Amino acid sequence: xxxxxxxxxxxxxxxxxxxxxxxxxxxxxxxxxxxxxxxxxxxxxxxxxxxxxxxxxxxxxxxxxxxxxxxxxxxxxxxxxxxxxxxxxxxxxxxxxxxxxx
Numbered sequence: 001x002x003x004x005x006x007x008x009x010x011x012x013x014x015x016x017x018x019x020x021x022x023x024x025x026x027x028x029x030x031x032x033x034x035x036x037x038x039x040x041x042x043x044x045x046x047x048x049x050x051x052x053x054x055x056x057x058x059x060x061x062x063x064x065x066x067x068x069x070x071x072x073x074x075x076x077x078x079x080x081x082x083x084x085x086x087x088x089x090x091x092x093x094x095x096x097x098x099x100x101x102x
Contacts, residue, residue, distance in 0.1 A: 006068070007059070007062055007066050007068040008068050008069060008097055011059045011077060011094060012091055012094050014052065014055050015056055015077065015081065015090075017052055018052040018056045018081060019081075021045065022084055023084060023085075024045050025042070025049045026084055028045070029044075029045040029046065056077070056087075057078065060074050060078060068097075073093070073094075076093075077090060077094070
């Protein structure tokens with residue numbers, strides 16, 4: 001489990017949560033809206049996903065501004081958040097970026 005007390009750890013935790021919310025939005029809420037006529041699912045899951053995306057952007061900016069992430073890595077985090085499974089794919093690289101035992 002990433003340490004939420006570090007900038008990169010916060011990015012990893014929020015990224016993981018945002019990634020799950022994106023998958024829930026696309027895999028559960030959207031089918032409920034269009035196949036089961038349940039638009040309320042998209043309303044709530046979409047709202048939560050949007051909030052988590054904003055938090056991810058803020059945490060990434062904070063990590064970049066504090067020098068924990070390079071501009072290139074920060075840009076990769078942002079771009080990965082735009083795709084399903086993106087935050088999960090870059091998590092290993094983020095774990096290597098900051099090692100608390102250094």
